[in-house]
Amino acid sequence: MSFRYYGSRKSGSISWLLQRITGIFLIFAMVGHYILMHYSPETGHSYEQSVARFSNAYWKMFYLTFITLGLWHGLNGVWSILRDFKMKPWLAITLYGIIVVSGIAFWVLGVSTALHF
Amino acid sequence: MIHQFDAVIVGAGGAGLRAALEIPEGYSCAVLTKVYPTRSHTGTAQGGVCAALGNEEEDSWEYHFFDTVKGSDFLGDQDAIEIMCYDAIRAIIELEHMGMPFSRNEKGLIAQRPFGGHTKPKDPNNPFGERVPVKRACFSADRTGHVMLQTLYENCIKKGVQFFPEFFVTDLIVQDNIIRGVVAIEIATGEIHIFHAKTVMFATGGYGRVFRITSNAVVGTGDGFAIVYRRGIPLEDMEFVQFHPTGLWRLGILVSEAARGEGGVLRNKHGERFMERYAPTIKDLAPRDVISRAMYTEIREGRGIQGPDGTYYLLLDLTHLGPEIINKKLPEITGFARIYLGVDPLKEPIPVVPTTHYAMGGIPTNVDAEVVIDDKGTKIEGFYAAGEVACVSVHGANRLGTNSLLDIIVFGRRGGKKMAEYIKERDFAPLPKDADEWTRKTVERLLNSNGKERVSRIRTELQEIMMDKVSVFRTEEGIKEAIEKIKELKERYKEVKIDDKGKRFNTDLIEAIELGNLLDTAEAIAYSALNRTESRGAHYREDYPKRDDQNWLKHTLIYKNEDKEPIIKYKPVVITKIPPMERKY
Amino acid sequence: MKVTFRIFRFNPETDEKPYYKDYEVNADPKDRVVDVLHYIKNEIDGTLTFRRSCLHGICGSDGMRINGKNMLACSILLQDLGYTDRDKTYKKPIVVEPLPGMPIIKDLVTDFTDFWKKYEAVKPYLITKTPPPERERLQSPEDVELIMEASKCILCACCTTSCPSTWSNDNYLGPAALLKAYRFIFDSRDEATDERLDIIDTPDGVWRCHTIFHCVQACPKEINITWHISQLKKKLVEREI
Numbered sequence: 048m049s050f051r052y053y054g055s056r057k058s059g060s061i062s063w064l065l066q067r068i069t070g071i072f073l074i075f076a077m078v079g080h081y082i083l084m085h086y087s088p089e090t091g092h093s094y095e096q097s098v099a100r101f102s103n104a105y106w107k108m109f110y111l112t113f114i115t116l117g118l119w120h121g122l123n124g125v126w127s128i129l130r131d132f133k134m135k136p137w138l139a140i141t142l143y144g145i146i147v148v149s150g151i152a153f154w155v156l157g158v159s160t161a162l163h164f
Numbered sequence: 165m166i167h168q169f170d171a172v173i174v175g176a177g178g179a180g181l182r183a184a185l186e187i188p189e190g191y192s193c194a195v196l197t198k199v200y201p202t203r204s205h206t207g208t209a210q211g212g213v214c215a216a217l218g219n220e221e222e223d224s225w226e227y228h229f230f231d232t233v234k235g236s237d238f239l240g241d242q243d244a245i246e247i248m249c250y251d252a253i254r255a256i257i258e259l260e261h262m263g264m265p266f267s268r269n270e271k272g273l274i275a276q277r278p279f280g281g282h283t284k285p286k287d288p289n290n291p292f293g294e295r296v297p298v299k300r301a302c303f304s305a306d307r308t309g310h311v312m313l314q315t316l317y318e319n320c321i322k323k324g325v326q327f328f329p330e331f332f333v334t335d336l337i338v339q340d341n342i343i344r345g346v347v348a349i350e351i352a353t354g355e356i357h358i359f360h361a362k363t364v365m366f367a368t369g370g371y372g373r374v375f376r377i378t379s380n381a382v383v384g385t386g387d388g389f390a391i392v393y394r395r396g397i398p399l400e401d402m403e404f405v406q407f408h409p410t411g412l413w414r415l416g417i418l419v420s421e422a423a424r425g426e427g428g429v430l431r432n433k434h435g436e437r438f439m440e441r442y443a444p445t446i447k448d449l450a451p452r453d454v455i456s457r458a459m460y461t462e463i464r465e466g467r468g469i470q471g472p473d474g475t476y477y478l479l480l481d482l483t484h485l486g487p488e489i490i491n492k493k494l495p496e497i498t499g500f501a502r503i504y505l506g507v508d509p510l511k512e513p514i515p516v517v518p519t520t521h522y523a524m525g526g527i528p529t530n531v532d533a534e535v536v537i538d539d540k541g542t543k544i545e546g547f548y549a550a551g552e553v554a555c556v557s558v559h560g561a562n563r564l565g566t567n568s569l570l571d572i573i574v575f576g577r578r579g580g581k582k583m584a585e586y587i588k589e590r591d592f593a594p595l596p597k598d599a600d601e602w603t604r605k606t607v608e609r610l611l612n613s614n615g616k617e618r619v620s621r622i623r624t625e626l627q628e629i630m631m632d633k634v635s636v637f638r639t640e641e642g643i644k645e646a647i648e649k650i651k652e653l654k655e656r657y658k659e660v661k662i663d664d665k666g667k668r669f670n671t672d673l674i675e676a677i678e679l680g681n682l683l684d685t686a687e688a689i690a691y692s693a694l695n696r697t698e699s700r701g702a703h704y705r706e707d708y709p710k711r712d713d714q715n716w717l718k719h720t721l722i723y724k725n726e727d728k729e730p731i732i733k734y735k736p737v738v739i740t741k742i743p744p745m746e747r748k749y
Numbered sequence: 750m751k752v753t754f755r756i757f758r759f760n761p762e763t764d765e766k767p768y769y770k771d772y773e774v775n776a777d778p779k780d781r782v783v784d785v786l787h788y789i790k791n792e793i794d795g796t797l798t799f800r801r802s803c804l805h806g807i808c809g810s811d812g813m814r815i816n817g818k819n820m821l822a823c824s825i826l827l828q829d830l831g832y833t834d835r836d837k838t839y840k841k842p843i844v845v846e847p848l849p850g851m852p853i854i855k856d857l858v859t860d861f862t863d864f865w866k867k868y869e870a871v872k873p874y875l876i877t878k879t880p881p882p883e884r885e886r887l888q889s890p891e892d893v894e895l896i897m898e899a900s901k902c903i904l905c906a907c908c909t910t911s912c913p914s915t916w917s918n919d920n921y922l923g924p925a926a927l928l929k930a931y932r933f934i935f936d937s938r939d940e941a942t943d944e945r946l947d948i949i950d951t952p953d954g955v956w957r958c959h960t961i962f963h964c965v966q967a968c969p970k971e972i973n974i975t976w977h978i979s980q981l982k983k984k985l986v987e988r989e990i
Contacts, residue, residue: 059952059956132918417805
């Protein structure tokens with residue numbers, strides 16, 4: 048009794064595709080993370096060892112990509128789940144705003160940490 | 165509640181939807197249907213819709229014309245048949261342009277296949293000589309009716325046709341031979357509505373549920389027939405009821421003739437292809453009346469197969485066709501056999517019996533779908549009928565497979581065009597006082613009755629007697645027995661009591677009204693069958709086994725006569741090109 | 750065999766709340782569920798209300814939830830539900846409920862208004878701009894094959910009402926409407942592909958499909974609806990890139 052067609056937004060296809068591409072990247076990143084950090088103790092978890100990794104240009108590139116794609120994938124996923132529920136426009140805008148703001152904030156935090164060393 | 169519409173169409177099957185597409189912009193049109201439009205019975209048609217497109221082999225509409233006349237056992241009106249067969253080609257192309265997804269051949273043209281009774285002369289120079297089956301049926305797998313109904317409904321959505329779904333029409337408002345509208349019950353609320361209209365079309369479908377075994381939907385209760393019959397409008401050729409040879413045993417669910425068109429054969433208990441004896445040239449592709457009689461004869465003479473419940477059946481053998489044809493061209497019916505009988509048609513033959521399928525007779529109309537109430541062409545002004553409920557008559561004593569889908573799109577359109585002309589020229593005829601009186605009283609009576617009879621009991625007894633006495637083989641004695649029974653049931657119907665006394669979606673009430681319609685329709689069928697003392701097409705009298713052109717080459721018109729016996733009159737058959745000849749296949 | 754039918758009953762005219770009513774019946778494993786419903790209505794309780802018409806799975810009237818799954822009552826035999834023994838008395842009832850997620854009119858009858866609105870929203874009709882040729886438009890058998898499966902749809906709503914995305918957001922177009930959109934987008938004769946893709950490219954359109962496959966499970970015509978919706982997503986992505 049309540050169906051309303053809101054008109055086209057031409058919105059979804061790129062983010063749908065990116066969600067899948069970033070998903071694939073994250074699978075590899077996660078597998079790599081487990082192998083390196085949990086199954087090979089020599090990688091090391093100490094402060095010095097971590098700083099050393101952060102100073103490495105390849106690791107830096109990896110971390111920057113990881114932060115960007117991981118954040119995007121996660122927050123876009125959250126937004127997509129929220130979208131499964133019917134929301135009043137003000138609520139949708141508020142939640143979307145929170146997601147965008149927190150996304151930017153975490154990204155800035157992550158990037159500045161990675162670049163700090 | 166009173167509504168006002170220029171045109172009111174009752175029934176949203178193929179004929180009703182096709183007519184609705186003809187109502188011009190700027191005029192109001194309402195389509196009333198007792199189910200949702202896409203649930204209409206047109207959707208169950210399987211095998212095809214024919215037109216002499218000649219996409220697969222050389223063909224001509226004149227061959228189609230000849231086949232239809234011969235199939236009708238020369239009772240069809242040849243002027244109407246000519247219009248239908250000639251117009252078929254345009255009608256199919258039009259459907260294709262509307263978006264109907266037809267199966268295609270390698271050339272990208274609409275694919276065609278053979279069907280019962282559709283032939284062409286073996287030698288084109290000898291048109292009345294020996295004939296061979298021809299590929300004339302256009303199809304969409306075995307869902308032709310389904311996609312046709314969908315396509316027509318889609319086009320109505322595009323046009324913005326106004327629908328009143330789940331409105332059950334109970335009465336016609338007609339006075340001084342001028343139509344004024346219809347009365348309907350809104351099923352969801354139980355409210356009675358009056359639709360005041362300039363024109364009304366009945367496209368209400370058939371009455372298969374008069375009989376026990378039928379391929380028809382539960383909603384096929386002959387409402388349109390009964391409503392006009394009660395209002396003093398005659399019904400034409402009601403004795404001609406088509407029995408389809410291949411209904412699933414016990415259930416009556418249709419197994420399309422396409423199964424035989426694609427090469428399936430019928431076998432008896434000895435595995436014999438018995439149709440070779442009854443129709444030596446076209447065998448399993450003989451018309452339906454011929455095959456149904458042959459099947460009953462086989463069973464009577466002990467060559468049927470007895471099932472665990474004691475009833476008999478014969479076998480439809482598709483096992484030699486192979487998975488390619490069965491899965492591509494006959495997917496639906498193989499599904500039915502699997503679901504309902506647990507039979508895999510790839511490996512075993514399907515148990516089948518003849519099933520009540522189609523009403524050749526109905527509301528008499530001319531070639532423009534205008535209702536004509538006597539042999540002089542007197543019209544009910546503004547009243548139209550099309551589809552199975554109408555009798556143009558293009559099917560005469562026996563309809564050929566695929567001609568029903570053709571009938572609805574050709575005459576639905578012609579009727580719609582006439583309605584469009586009529587509403588431009590005429591004004592609303594005033595409504596009589598108490599237009600909904602009959603409906604109100606009937607509803608009140610049924611809701612307040614404290615009798616002892618149950619709707620289902622009476623309905624079952626009616627269906628049993630009609631199946632036993634007024635189906636494929638008929639005798640005077642049997643029909644008289646049925647008539648007595650109908651009289652008894654009508655008396656008992658007055659004492660019928662329903663459980664549901666509410667207003668909201670009261671299907672108990674609707675079924676009770678439908679039962680009244682079934683009883684009236686059965687009466688018209690039985691009396692017409694008793695009256696015609698010959699055998700022609702689907703009407704086979706064992707006591708009069710020969711066709712009698714001398715006395716019976718005429719249409720029956722049956723009029724209701726209060727509680728007395730109906731009055732029967734006649735109308736001549738229109739013969740333009742083909743004189744009656746022996747009907748042999 | 751003896752079996753109990755536990756049927757969802759609700760008549761808003763008289764009942765404050767819905768309830769389940771048990772009917773014990775003698776049935777045959779080869780009976781359809783709709784046969785038993787008819788038996789109950791005819792012989793036991795005429796107030797039981799449900800829709801039905803053709804009784805062989807082509808009109809789409811009697812979609813309902815039987816033992817927790819959406820299906821057509823006319824296309825399922827009791828033996829298919831596991832009630833196979835003619836001589837047994839079964840303790841486990843057969844539960845019959847209306848299609849989920851739709852407003853209830855009475856008993857098993859639900860309100861299809863939204864379902865049809867969604868159907869109409871995808872412009873369910875062929876749109877052509879070039880004038881039609883004198884004869885049929887040509888289509889190869891392969892062209893037709895692309896839309897054959899989609900054109901099987903009987904609009905029974907078993908899929909749409911089984912979709913969790915529809916349950917949480919009833920503004921989602923749903924599998925049935927999207928399948929109809931596919932039917933025309935992939936019809937080689939249609940000339941409004943862009944317009945059609947725009948219609949389904951909305952947050953409440955094709956992107957609410959998370960390939961849950963409930964629709965495929967529910968479809969009585971065995972249409973692989975999720976595959977069809979995936980083709981729509983691919984088509985949208987292709988258009989964007």
